[in-house]
Amino acid sequence: MPNKVTIYDIAEKLNITAATVSRALNNNAKIKESTKELVLATAAQMGYKQNRLAQALKSGRSNVVGVIVPRIDSNFFASAIRGIEDELSPQGYQVVICQTHDDVVKEKENLITLLDTQVDGIIMSLTDVKGDNNDSILKVLESHVPLVFFDRKKDFEGVSSVTINDFRGGYIATKHLIDQGCKKIAHFSRKQPFEIFQNRFLGYKQALVDHNFEYDENYVIEVNSDLEEGREAVRKLMSLAVLPDAIFSSSDFAALGAIQELKERGFEIPKDICVVGFSNEPFTKFMELSITSVDQSPLEMGKMAARVFLEQLQSKETIKMEKMIVLSPELHIRKSSNRNLPVKE
Amino acid sequence: MPNKVTIYDIAEKLNITAATVSRALNNNAKIKESTKELVLATAAQMGYKQNRLAQALKSGRSNVVGVIVPRIDSNFFASAIRGIEDELSPQGYQVVICQTHDDVVKEKENLITLLDTQVDGIIMSLTDVKGDNNDSILKVLESHVPLVFFDRKKDFEGVSSVTINDFRGGYIATKHLIDQGCKKIAHFSRKQPFEIFQNRFLGYKQALVDHNFEYDENYVIEVNSDLEEGREAVRKLMSLAVLPDAIFSSSDFAALGAIQELKERGFEIPKDICVVGFSNEPFTKFMELSITSVDQSPLEMGKMAARVFLEQLQSKETIKMEKMIVLSPELHIRKSSNRNLPVKE
């Protein structure tokens, strides 16, 4: 049984009323400076700790914000969460993290649990793309619990979001490959049809068009974000009449799988084929053959999402409105696509 | 304002008392089966949600368990957390995750925040090793909040822990290198003097002794868990009269840094030097030159820690006792130390 001391205890000791103690502690109302100090002093001395549960019950606000992500063991989500915490902790919010492990059912459970726990808000990156959990999302909105999406979003009335400009990400990655002299650029898109992946694809396509490249859908392959899918995608590409000389992958992991498969098949990278990934996961940098990748500035993304949440909390306006924050992606050029490097070995 | 419906609302609708509703909901006391069903039905129909805050205030239990780890973006901690959640969520516990980012001050803050939030327990892997936060830890114990350590632990009376047998981990890694024919085995220990790192070192030493190898402290270098420190350590080794032909690193990241540095210096791995890491981070497996590493079964570790916590909760015994759970490590042999593989290239 933690903290036995309540405001009543300290009130009794001081022969005043609990209300006064409360006021002193919150230094809210007009209080005689002397009693306030007295209260503060004895409170400290008695080892008083505010009972946040009681306060939450009274105020109706739990000071807890829920974050739902597919997983935490990727640099992207871990960093985004850190950004959220950096912004929210100083405001006295406790952040609880839920993982869906890419399971739509788990996502629904997370949403319900968070609502049950009476969180003050939810910041999430979606797992469900088909709309199976739309009812749960709507339940959140009905409950007037502020909701903010980051990265993997979907459009709902009144729900703000923070993303990067994925279109531009796709564009600059592709443009870079063109600049490297690549003639036939393949693209690994993602199986989950989220806006963000679609936008990367559109950026890729636009870059091709802008540079008078022919777009050929046979060079676009859908993958999940893991090594094996990248390998599998390469195998598919191998069956084409004209082999690609570049791959822009929407996933760093698939890019890595592709590189492994290509090497095993005797291709030299970047000489024969250039590869670019997406997310700038740490391993892209520290591989022997470092991998070019598009950075999503996850830390900033988390911070922005948290700020949008806080703003939403402030504005008591009943006006429904969405705020779309779009950050700029940045291409980190590394060995896997850099043909201008002096060949060492 | 979430869930408007309270037990009073449903009581009113049914012309019964809130107490009865409460009983029905908890199907606790003796209730006429018919009224119970009636209550349950209307509750569901009215969209009643239990107010966990109120219940927590009343019962004094928040159903929240705090987890404190150095960081979440490593596979080890992410998996351990998953293990904890897998075990605790079904029991109705909400898990809140706190990161220290290897900052002792942050760790203290986390502890205090968790106590303030009245968590029902804390499961943690320590950041502080010098004892700067001992007072906070003791505060947790005084509050009778169950505390369980995993991996990075320290001995406190009444605090249970879950670790792997790090001694054995160090032993089998070293033994493996000896079996590969290595004659001079260096060891990267960790700068933070936690038991677990000490034990790995002792396992290393014991393996040397058991096989009549000479132990030389010049071949033991202390590092932090990052690439640069691994590189730096290699540079130090290079100044020794007799170069080592094997490295057993207590960190996968330092092992990787070492490999990079060695390669740049023209060493062939594993021909010239064998390298073994610790933790079995995913990247060790998917590097072009895959890295041998000791697996810590983090998922199991998390599950065990959670179970120990639950047990501790059950046993109302006032008897102070520590439970030490020690799991077995497993060596995953890969290219970086496997000289028996057919040379491909």
Add this chain to the structure above:
DNA sequence: CTGTTAGCGCCTTCAT
């Protein structure tokens, strides 16, 4: 400036 009162939503004796 401080005391009084009441209630957040739930549970739990004590009656009946």
Add this chain to the structure above:
DNA sequence: ATGAAGGCGCTAACAG
């Protein structure tokens, strides 16, 4: 089997 009443700890209105 159910109703009545009080309290978990805190805060906010309304006095005074």
